[in-house]
Amino acid sequence: MALVCLLFFAAAAPGQTVLKTSHFTLYVSPAAARQGERALARLEELRSAMTALRGPTWVPARPIQIWMPATEREWLQIASTPFEQGLYRSATRRDWIVVNPASLEFIEVLSHEYVHAVLNHARPNLASWLAEGICEYYSTLELRYKGNRATATSGRPPGNRLAWLRGVETIDTTKLDSQLREPDGYARAWAAAYALWPDFSSTAPPPASIPIGGFTLRSEILQMRRPTLRLLAVTPAEIAEMEVEFATLFRRPSAEPLLSGRDQAALRAQELFVEGLRLSDEGVPAKAVQLLAEACRLRPSNSTWWHALAMAYRDTNDVEKAREALAWALTTALNQSEREAAAMLKQALQ
Ligand SMILES: [Zn+2]
Incomplete structure (x- = not known):
């Protein structure tokens, strides 16, 4: 992937570098800066693709900050369950995404959390299972570029979701919210969202029972180019402000100061x-x-x-x-x- 990249190293906490694009700011350890750039490239891509697919309101309401902990151990200190791979949190001025850096599906997890930020703005009143299903749905969105156009392909099940759906023909959506805590809950939410999306109108309540199956890839041609990844300068004042918010949201009292x-x-x-x-x-x-x-x-x-x-x-x-x-x-x-x-x-x- 060709990255046009004005790498501006702004400030380092012990083990942290800050990378910023026009819509995202990312905290990452210097050793994982390449993974951080991949993350930013994906987020910028997804941002353009979501607006091309759904319209200009399909963006997050506020700037997004991403924290990539240096190690899985660091991630597990804030994860609420050992299975959780990413989280999305709304803070006072910005929203935060944190992703397990060791996740095998790193890009999918990151994309899933980003779509939460978009839905919070574009469709704030969805049932939890449907929001999770739509996040799963777009987490695997794939784009192939040719000149001014891109082919957006959706419908690929994330991870091993299909395995959980073997033998399942219908989904009882009234139970789905509570099933999100079970291992197959996200697979069911994905399948239900696949069946409803993209034509679902949020003014009508979703049906109580949804037949599923016949999962095929769906492609759409979009007018969009691959977004160029430009890294921007970060001011000390911005970093100081981020540091305060970061500390409030994530830091445990015993943790090392960020700077x-x-x-x-x-x-x-x-x-x-x-x-x-x-x-x-x-x-x-x-x-x-x-x-x-x-x-x-x-x-x-x-x-x-x-x-x-x-x-x-x-x-x-x-x-x-x-x-x-x-x-x-x-x-x-x-x-x-x-x-x-x-x-x-x-x-x-x-
Ligand atoms: Zn989620």
Whole structure:
């Protein structure tokens, strides 16, 4: 799969990297970054495909964050049963998906949880069994691309669902909600959704008894290209906010903090720098000087930061201080372009 990818490594918690696309933000351990990119590519694809199949309202109501725990052990600490492979949770500002990284059906589980987020918005009042069945139904959606078009194929049973359905001819939907806790419950929900979907109208109650069988693949041509996976920059403020939400939702009291002390200082410095730059751009150099000077104090090895500080001093007409900062920019310059930038500003100050 060709990924156009501006990999922006934003911040690392011990064992965590943050990858972001226009619709999703993903927490992943650096070792699993490739799996994380595959996950993001699938989610962007599914997002485009669901709207092409069902209409523009078939998207999640809020941004989605995905956490891929580094190990299965970490996953099992938050799973409610040993069989559960993924979960979807609605938080205050965003929704979260967590998937067992060791799941054999990783992409299907991820897709299933994503469809929960979509249904929460597009069809919020479905019976649990039907929502689960529809999530199962789209979890195996497959797309083949040719130019501006894609063939979307649905109807493939996820995992070993067919084995559970051997000998079952009808499904009693009045019992399905309670059967979701049994091993064959999801197979039954999938089969019932297959029989009802995609023509089911949620204004009518679903029938109490549904004949099943004759499962064949269903294909549809969609006007869509394979979405390009573009990874975007993540700001320190976003990460800090995510960290709070993450802690509230998932962290057990004994767990390690997501960011180590050193990472937190680095993030704080970066935050000050970004805010200082913004104030410089907005023509508030006196305030910018304070923030940039503090950022440079916390992380003195960064030539471009000293350069920004020198410019802010220049804008407050403090040429002396500007020269001082520039001297640091030159000292810490690591390459030709940093040296040249500092030299040019030095000339301009004379
Ligand atoms: Zn589910």
